[in-house]
Amino acid sequence: MPLVNYRVKVHASANKLWDMMLDKMRRPDKYVPGIVRVAILREHSANCIEREMETAQGKVIRELVVAEPLTLTVIFKSYQDEVYSGFVTNTIFEEDDGVYLDYTLNWTLKPGKSAAQPDSFWQETIKNAVLHAKQLAES
Numbered sequence: 001m002p003l004v005n006y007r008v009k010v011h012a013s014a015n016k017l018w019d020m021m022l023d024k025m026r027r028p029d030k031y032v033p034g035i036v037r038v039a040i041l042r043e044h045s046a047n048c049i050e051r052e053m054e055t056a057q058g059k060v061i062r063e064l065v066v067a068e069p070l071t072l073t074v075i076f077k078s079y080q081d082e083v084y085s086g087f088v089t090n091t092i093f094e095e096d097d098g099v100y101l102d103y104t105l106n107w108t109l110k111p112g113k114s115a116a117q118p119d120s121f122w123q124e125t126i127k128n129a130v131l132h133a134k135q136l137a138e139s
Contacts, residue, residue, distance in 0.1 A: 002122040005104035006130045012137035
């Protein structure tokens with residue numbers, strides 16, 4: 001049952017990070033290595049979409065994605081996944097000493113399923129995703 005997060009200080013404005021998170025909703029291939037196809041299945045509102053992505057390994061991922069501007073959080077809720085049920089959050093924190101970006105993955109194995117990857121794999125994946133976003137924001 002992976003529950004992992006990673007947070008890093010980013011030398012960019014919260015507004016710049018938020019614009020990136022909104023772009024990531026529709027263009028995850030720019031921010032998530034290994035995504036080879038993206039389709040917006042349904043647009044519920046400007047801040048809520050359903051999307052489908054395909055990885056280079058052929059795995060299809062379907063998500064309901066909701067951006068909440070008041071909390072500077074984007075939620076990626078997985079659905080129709082064969083193994084896991086859960087979500088990922090991308091949250092921007094404006095603290096006294098700067099701006100931080102936090103990604104949290106909270107997935108639960110479905111009954112009768114076993115994890116294909118250890119939790120340490122997901123910890124490293126989340127860490128790399130945050131550091132990649134940091135690099136993009138600071139460039």
